[in-house]
Amino acid sequence: MSSIEISRQMPALRRHGFLTRIWKRRPSLIIGLCIGWLALVIVAALFAPALAPFDYAEQSLLSRLKPPAILGGPEQYILGSDNLGRDVFSRLLYAMRTSILIAIMATVIGATVGTALGIVAAHFRGFVDDVIMMMVDFQASVPFLIVALAVLAFFGNNFVLLIVLIGLFGWDGYARIARGLVLSTNGQGYAFAIRTLGVHPARVYIRHVLPNMLGVIMVQITLNFPEIILLETSLSFLGLGVQPPGTSLGLMLGEGRNYLTTAWWMGIPAGMVIFLTTLAISLVGDWLRDLLDPNLGAKCE
Amino acid sequence: MNIQFYLTKLLRGLMTLLLAVTFVFIVLRASGDPAEMMLSDEASPQAIEAFRERWGLDRSYLAQYGTYLAAVVRGDFGDSFRDGRPALQVVVERIPATLQLGITALLITLIIGIPAGILAALHRGKLVDHAAMSFTIFGQSVPNFFLGIVLILVFSMTLRWLPSSGTGTLWHLIMPALTLATATAATVARFTRSSMLDVLHQPYMRTARAKGIPHDRRVLRHALPNAAIPVITVVGMRIGGLIGGAVTIETVFAWPGVGMLLVNAVNQRDLAVVQAVVLLIAFTMVTVNLIVDFTYGWLDPRVEVHNTRKATA
Numbered sequence: 001m002s003s004i005e006i007s008r009q010m011p012a013l014r015r016h017g018f019l020t021r022i023w024k025r026r027p028s029l030i031i032g033l034c035i036g037w038l039a040l041v042i043v044a045a046l047f048a049p050a051l052a053p054f055d056y057a058e059q060s061l062l063s064r065l066k067p068p069a070i071l072g073g074p075e076q077y078i079l080g081s082d083n084l085g086r087d088v089f090s091r092l093l094y095a096m097r098t099s100i101l102i103a104i105m106a107t108v109i110g111a112t113v114g115t116a117l118g119i120v121a122a123h124f125r126g127f128v129d130d131v132i133m134m135m136v137d138f139q140a141s142v143p144f145l146i147v148a149l150a151v152l153a154f155f156g157n158n159f160v161l162l163i164v165l166i167g168l169f170g171w172d173g174y175a176r177i178a179r180g181l182v183l184s185t186n187g188q189g190y191a192f193a194i195r196t197l198g199v200h201p202a203r204v205y206i207r208h209v210l211p212n213m214l215g216v217i218m219v220q221i222t223l224n225f226p227e228i229i230l231l232e233t234s235l236s237f238l239g240l241g242v243q244p245p246g247t248s249l250g251l252m253l254g255e256g257r258n259y260l261t262t263a264w265w266m267g268i269p270a271g272m273v274i275f276l277t278t279l280a281i282s283l284v285g286d287w288l289r290d291l292l293d294p295n296l297g298a299k300c301e
Numbered sequence: 302m303n304i305q306f307y308l309t310k311l312l313r314g315l316m317t318l319l320l321a322v323t324f325v326f327i328v329l330r331a332s333g334d335p336a337e338m339m340l341s342d343e344a345s346p347q348a349i350e351a352f353r354e355r356w357g358l359d360r361s362y363l364a365q366y367g368t369y370l371a372a373v374v375r376g377d378f379g380d381s382f383r384d385g386r387p388a389l390q391v392v393v394e395r396i397p398a399t400l401q402l403g404i405t406a407l408l409i410t411l412i413i414g415i416p417a418g419i420l421a422a423l424h425r426g427k428l429v430d431h432a433a434m435s436f437t438i439f440g441q442s443v444p445n446f447f448l449g450i451v452l453i454l455v456f457s458m459t460l461r462w463l464p465s466s467g468t469g470t471l472w473h474l475i476m477p478a479l480t481l482a483t484a485t486a487a488t489v490a491r492f493t494r495s496s497m498l499d500v501l502h503q504p505y506m507r508t509a510r511a512k513g514i515p516h517d518r519r520v521l522r523h524a525l526p527n528a529a530i531p532v533i534t535v536v537g538m539r540i541g542g543l544i545g546g547a548v549t550i551e552t553v554f555a556w557p558g559v560g561m562l563l564v565n566a567v568n569q570r571d572l573a574v575v576q577a578v579v580l581l582i583a584f585t586m587v588t589v590n591l592i593v594d595f596t597y598g599w600l601d602p603r604v605e606v607h608n609t610r611k612a613t614a
Contacts, residue, residue: 137313138320141586143545146563146579150325153567153575154332230444234549237446238564250446257450257553261458268454271447279442 031287034280041277044093045100052090053078057245060085065263080265082255091247092269098242099249099274102163103228107221109167110228114174115217119205121175122182132175139172145234152240162232162241169231170224177216185209222285226278233274249274303598310594314587321583325576326369330362339379339572373580379573381566388573392559392581398468399558402477402551403543409482410489410539415532417486418493422501423520433490440487445546449480449553466555477554481546485539492535496528503527530600537593541586 044051053076061084067073068080068088079088121132148165155161182205185191194204233250235241242248249270256267329335336352344352353359357368372378378388421433456476457465464473500506501524509523544560551560559578566574 134316134320138317138324141317141541141590142321142579142583143541143586145545145548146582147324149548149563149567150575150579151328153570153572154328156570226442233444234446238549238552240564240567253447253450260450260454264454267450271444271450275443275447278444279438282438282442 031284034283037276037280038284041096041100041273045097048093048097052087052093054087054090056086056091056094056247058086058090065259065266067263068265071265079269080263082263082266083259088252088265088269091252092249092273095247095249095252095270096273098247099229099232099236102166102232102242102248103225105163106166106169106228106232107225109164110169110171110224111174111217111221113168114171115178115210115213117171118175118178118180119182119209122179122186123201123205129179133179136172136175144169145231148231148235149238149240152235157240157243159242159246162235166228166232166235169228173220173224174217177220178213181213181216182209185212219285219289222281222288225285226281229274229278229281306598307595310591314591317587318583321580322370322373323366325579326366329572329576330365334358335572340382344382378577378580381571381574383569383571383574388577391574392562392577395557395559395562398556399547399551399560402474402481402556402558403547405474405478406481406485406543407536407540409478410485410543411536413482414486414489415493417490418532419497419520419525421490421494422497425498430494433494437487437491440483441491443483445480445484446549446553448483449476449550452476452480453553468556473554473556477550477556480553481543481550484546485536485542488539488542489532489535493528493532496531497524500524500528526600530597533596533600534593537589537596540589544582544585 048056060081063074063077063081064083064085066077066081066085069075069078071080073080077087077089079092082088082091117132117135121129148169151165152161185208191204191208194208195201232241232248233253236248236250237254239251239254242251244251252270253267253274256264256270259266335356336349336358340348340352356372357365360368376389380386381388381391384391417433417436421430424430453465453476456463463476464470465476467473506519506524509519514523547558548560548563550556551558552564555561559581562574563578565571566578
């Protein structure tokens with residue numbers, strides 16, 4: 001299937017990109033800014049309750065749709081207030097917390113399930129391999145947002161289902177990588193030697209193969225993480241992800257959409273945060289890729 | 302021409318479709334009593350009984366699966382409970398709007414993405430390259446719904462140049478199509494650039510230069526056809542992205558296509574329509590993948606041989 005062929009080429013093609021050279025020219029500035037931004041996001045996510053001046057659900061019907069402080073709004077609302085008089089800045093911090101939390105949990109699920117299935121496929125080969133690879137092809141051939149919407153329609157929305165569902169997005173990438181790596185490792189002398197010593201295959205995979213995979217899996221995570229954030233925010237934006245009274249970056253943007261003419265500050269900051277975060281992770285990911293595999297740059301240039 | 306190559310691809314396409322149908326069947330059965338879920342709350346006991354009869358709900362799961370499969374092959378996805386019309390009909394009505402949006406976005410993708418990639422590769426490291434690649438980074442990171450909203454804020458609300466929602470004129474099409482095309486154009490530009498760079502360093506390019514073939518002819522007749530192969534695959538793969546993107550974009554711009562229908566159907570839990578949309582999209586994706594595979598095999602005979610060997614091994 002075309003999807004497999006191209007995914008094998010993708011890392012090689014991506015690597016000698018423009019980002020590589022940007023980083024070589026200005027490693028400190030752009031990557032530093034990205035890492036700084038990501039650090040800010042993580043701090044905001046971790047300490048949202050302490051940092052937020054208001055509770056994210058605290059309504060004040062007398063001060064609805066107030067503009068941000070610098071645009072002449074009341075001083076206590078740094079980014080203004082929304083249609084229910086809630087502080088946009090506080091909500092933004094909590095939204096970052098929810099979105100990042102979901103993305104991290106979903107990434108852990110996807111990476112674990114995908115890697116495990118990839119190892120299983122490569123270990124058993126034959127029928128098991130065929131079935132797993134067929135599922136990989138299937139996953140790659142239907143847009144996941146559609147699958148997620150269908151499952152949410154059938155089962156109804158709840159937080160756990162949402163996280164599991166988002167977690168299943170991208171497992172195919174990890175499975176493909178793990179399978180390829182196990183296949184190539186199994187062909188190498190040291191794996192054969194360990195096996196000859198009578199070591200259980202599970203031990204071989206956990207102690208010897210998995211540590212060798214971590215670098216590549218890290219790279220896959222940097223590719224997958226922004227997509228997961230986009231999936232969650234898309235679902236929440238459509239009103240089918242995180243449900244009120246909870247909040248998420250996508251949900252804030254979705255709620256703010258109806259107030260674009262009167263109060264653009266309700267949604268636009270959340271959209272900016274999503275954009276900057278996915279942008280920063282992509283750039284840092286490219287940079288990490290070069291760090292982990294310095295030979296690639298030399299090979300390609 | 303290798304029949305086995307095409308047969309293998311066709312068979313895998315059919316398997317994917319079967320998997321999609323099976324997936325929908327399992328999810329539908331696992332999520333509760335289909336009779337209660339597919340019909341509205343006010344459905345009469347007779348209607349529920351008729352529904353059970355029709356889908357064979359009192360028989361074994363295997364028999365139900367058979368009934369379901371046969372119905373899907375006939376194009377029978379059940380009735381929308383909003384107006385009682387067949388789900389397929391409800392979905393088919395929306396296809397022209399989505400096609401209009403999707404094809405425009407695809408054209409924009411090709412018109413922007415491929416020349417941008419070629420220019421970036423030819424002027425590697427120059428300003429054009431930097432500009433093109435900054436665009437790809439932007440396009441791949443910006444969430445399409447956010448881009449859509451910012452465009453509405455700027456061009457509809459502030460400048461009042463373009464309508465923010467609805468359909469009808471060409472003006473309505475501009476913003477949704479551009480928004481939908483941005484991410485795809487970025488990916489295509491990126492792949493065209495790397496593919497061109499690969500090709501430009503090939504020995505036959507040097508030979509062509511040594512033979513005194515003019516620059517433009519070298520680029521267009523020697524480099525481009527060779528660089529096109531991976532680009533076509535990427536374009537084919539990104540069609541899935543276009544369909545996924547259409548769901549959010551159509552909602553942002555109130556574009557009355559399949560995507561908006563899906564979101565509304567999910568909100569109202571109109572499951573017959575949801576499953577019809579999902580299976581139709583799976584069908585579209587499989588068809589597109591087949592077309593891409595066949596084009597690929599036609600453009601590059603080496604792929605055929607290679608794949609057949611892999612498939613028979």
